[in-house]
Amino acid sequence: MAQLTDDCFAFSGDLLPVDEALSLLTKRLTAVVGTETVSLSQARQRVLAVDVIARRNVPPYDNSAVDGYAVYHADLNADAETVLPVRGRVAAGHPLNGPAGHGEAIRIFTGAPMPDGPDGGPDTVMMQEDCREEDGKVTLLPGIKSGSNRRKAGEDVGEGDLILKAGTRLEPQHIAMAASQGLADLEVYRPLRVAVLSTGDEVFEPGCDLPAGAIYDANRHMIAAMLENMGCSVQDKGILPDDEDSIARALAEAADENDLIVTSGGMSVGEEDHICNVIRQSGELNFWRLAIKPGRPVGMGQVKAGDGRVVPVFGLPGNPVAAFTTFTLIGYPMVQVMAGQENCPPRRYAVVLDADYKKKKGRREFVRARLTGRDESGLPKAVKHGASGAAIISSLVGADGFIDLGEDTTQITAGTVVDFLPFSEVLR
Missing domain, CATH: 3.90.105.10 (Molybdopterin biosynthesis moea protein, domain 2)
Incomplete structure (x- = not known):
C-alpha cells in the first residue's frame, strides 16, 4: 500500500485545462489500498x-470444433467421395480407447479430444452435415481442407501467457x-474507502419536511451512487451544518476511516463556506481553477489521519450539474488510480451536431446532449438537451452524454462532427 505525499495536488497557475489536470493527477497519485484474496x-x-x-494451455488438448467424423486428411479423395469404416466413438470427457489408424473414421462430438494415432493421429474433422453413415461406414464429401474443424491445444491461451x-x-x-x-x-x-458528505444549513435530507429557503441534498446521493458503481466502499457522513467545529470533527473522523473524502458545497470563499478554512487549518488546500463549463474552482486538499496517512479531500461545486461534470472528468480517473485500477480514459465517439451552437472562447465546454438518430453517413446525431444552468438536474436525466467542445471553439454549425462522451462510459 502506497502513501500519498503532502503536495500531491500542488499547482501554481491560472486556469488549468482539463487534460493538464488529468496528467497531474495520474502522475502524482498512486494506489493507496491493500490487497486481499x-x-x-x-x-x-x-x-x-x-x-x-x-x-496451462486452453484448450489443454486438440479437440473437435463440431460434431462429425475425425479422419486423416491424407486418406481422403481430393475430387470424389471417400468411404471409410467407422471404428470408434469419442465424446467430450471420453477419449478414444486406443489409437486411431489410417483408413478409418472416428465418430466425434464437439469438444471431444482428437484421437491419438500414427503421424499424430487424425488431423481433420468432417461435419456430420457433410457425411452419410450407413452399415458402419461413413461417406465423406470431397473438398475439405487439412486441419478443418480441429481446435489445437493452446490456440486460445498458451502456458506462460x-x-x-x-x-x-x-x-x-x-x-x-x-x-x-x-x-x-x-x-x-481492497475497495477504496470513500467518505461522502455535504455541507450547508440550507441542505436537508430527502424524505423530511422542507423548511422555507431550504433544498434537498441531491449531490451526496448522486456522488455516492457514482462511487458505488466504481466498486468503492462508501461511508455516508451526511449533511454538516455551516459550523467549523462540526466540519473539523467530521473531516478528522472521515480521514481516520477512509482513503478519500468527497465533499459537496462550501468550497467557495464566502463567510459561510467553512470547509476551506477547516482544511487549511488541518492540512493543505489547493484550488484548481479548471477551464471548463459547467464548473468552477475544484477544491483539492489533504488532511492528516490519526495514523499519519495523507487523505485527499476532493471538494465539488454545490450545483448538481457542475458537481456531476467535475466528478466525471476529474473524480472518476482520480478514484481509478487510487483504487489500483489501470487508468483508462473514457472513450469518446464521433457524432454529428444536430443544431448550431455558440460558446465563449477559453473554456472547454461539456454540453449535455441526447442522441437523435443517424445522419446519411451513419454517424449518430446529437443535440443539446435542456437548459444550460449548472443546477438543472433535468438536463442530466434526459441526456445521453456530453458534447465535448474545445477551449478555442466559439461557434459550430449543424452537421459538424464533434466528440461525444457517453454517460455509459463512466456510469457503470
Whole structure:
C-alpha cells in the first residue's frame, strides 16, 4: 500500500485545462489500498492486484470444433467421395480407447479430444452435415481442407501467457478466463474507502419536511451512487451544518476511516463556506481553477489521519450539474488510480451536431446532449438537451452524454462532427 505525499495536488497557475489536470493527477497519485484474496464468485467488479500468468494451455488438448467424423486428411479423395469404416466413438470427457489408424473414421462430438494415432493421429474433422453413415461406414464429401474443424491445444491461451493484467476491473469475461485456468480465487485490491458528505444549513435530507429557503441534498446521493458503481466502499457522513467545529470533527473522523473524502458545497470563499478554512487549518488546500463549463474552482486538499496517512479531500461545486461534470472528468480517473485500477480514459465517439451552437472562447465546454438518430453517413446525431444552468438536474436525466467542445471553439454549425462522451462510459 502506497502513501500519498503532502503536495500531491500542488499547482501554481491560472486556469488549468482539463487534460493538464488529468496528467497531474495520474502522475502524482498512486494506489493507496491493500490487497486481499477473494473467490471467483466475489471477484466481479473488483480490481486485480497482480498479473495472472497462464498455468496451462486452453484448450489443454486438440479437440473437435463440431460434431462429425475425425479422419486423416491424407486418406481422403481430393475430387470424389471417400468411404471409410467407422471404428470408434469419442465424446467430450471420453477419449478414444486406443489409437486411431489410417483408413478409418472416428465418430466425434464437439469438444471431444482428437484421437491419438500414427503421424499424430487424425488431423481433420468432417461435419456430420457433410457425411452419410450407413452399415458402419461413413461417406465423406470431397473438398475439405487439412486441419478443418480441429481446435489445437493452446490456440486460445498458451502456458506462460499474460492473460489478466494487474489493474483490470474484473468483468464476467475476466472471471471466465481465470476459471479456465482452474483458479478458484484471485488477489484483488481492497475497495477504496470513500467518505461522502455535504455541507450547508440550507441542505436537508430527502424524505423530511422542507423548511422555507431550504433544498434537498441531491449531490451526496448522486456522488455516492457514482462511487458505488466504481466498486468503492462508501461511508455516508451526511449533511454538516455551516459550523467549523462540526466540519473539523467530521473531516478528522472521515480521514481516520477512509482513503478519500468527497465533499459537496462550501468550497467557495464566502463567510459561510467553512470547509476551506477547516482544511487549511488541518492540512493543505489547493484550488484548481479548471477551464471548463459547467464548473468552477475544484477544491483539492489533504488532511492528516490519526495514523499519519495523507487523505485527499476532493471538494465539488454545490450545483448538481457542475458537481456531476467535475466528478466525471476529474473524480472518476482520480478514484481509478487510487483504487489500483489501470487508468483508462473514457472513450469518446464521433457524432454529428444536430443544431448550431455558440460558446465563449477559453473554456472547454461539456454540453449535455441526447442522441437523435443517424445522419446519411451513419454517424449518430446529437443535440443539446435542456437548459444550460449548472443546477438543472433535468438536463442530466434526459441526456445521453456530453458534447465535448474545445477551449478555442466559439461557434459550430449543424452537421459538424464533434466528440461525444457517453454517460455509459463512466456510469457503470
